[in-house]
Amino acid sequence: MLLAIQAYNDSCSETDKAICNLLANTINSVLGDSESKIWHAHPVWFLNGNPIVGYSKQKKGIRLMFWSGADFDERALNVLGAKFKDASIFYNEISQINLEDLKRWLQKSETIQWDYKNIVKRKGQLEKIVL
Numbered sequence: 001m002l003l004a005i006q007a008y009n010d011s012c013s014e015t016d017k018a019i020c021n022l023l024a025n026t027i028n029s030v031l032g033d034s035e036s037k038i039w040h041a042h043p044v045w046f047l048n049g050n051p052i053v054g055y056s057k058q059k060k061g062i063r064l065m066f067w068s069g070a071d072f073d074e075r076a077l078n079v080l081g082a083k084f085k086d087a088s089i090f091y092n093e094i095s096q097i098n099l100e101d102l103k104r105w106l107q108k109s110e111t112i113q114w115d116y117k118n119i120v121k122r123k124g125q126l127e128k129i130v131l
Helices: 003-010 014-030 099-111
Strands: 036-041 043-046 049-056 062-064 087-091
Touching: 003 014, 003 036, 003 043, 003 062, 014 043, 014 049, 014 062, 014 099, 049 099, 062 099
Parallel strands: none
Antiparallel strands: 036 043, 043 049, 049 062, 062 087
């Protein structure tokens, strides 16, 4: 795991740290070709420079967000972005994480992508990436 991401995880409470470590390890395992870094103050994974998945500590818990998750057709990703194509789920206990679901979402994140990398160049307009 990237040292900066481990430092982020280590800064959380013990419960949140366990959640973050499981998420990071699973993401790294499934998205082996991804690049990870701290981006806008939280861990994010990218494929070819496009943000795919990340998590952050929020009042409601640890928010796992998929940038293109609104198109995954997954009921559990029920926190949909108002402006873009993101979808999220919140975790407060490690037992809430369904690894089968998480791995399926990560696999979908590789094939279902909107181009966030070029959103500024396109003045806020998203285009679907055809893989």
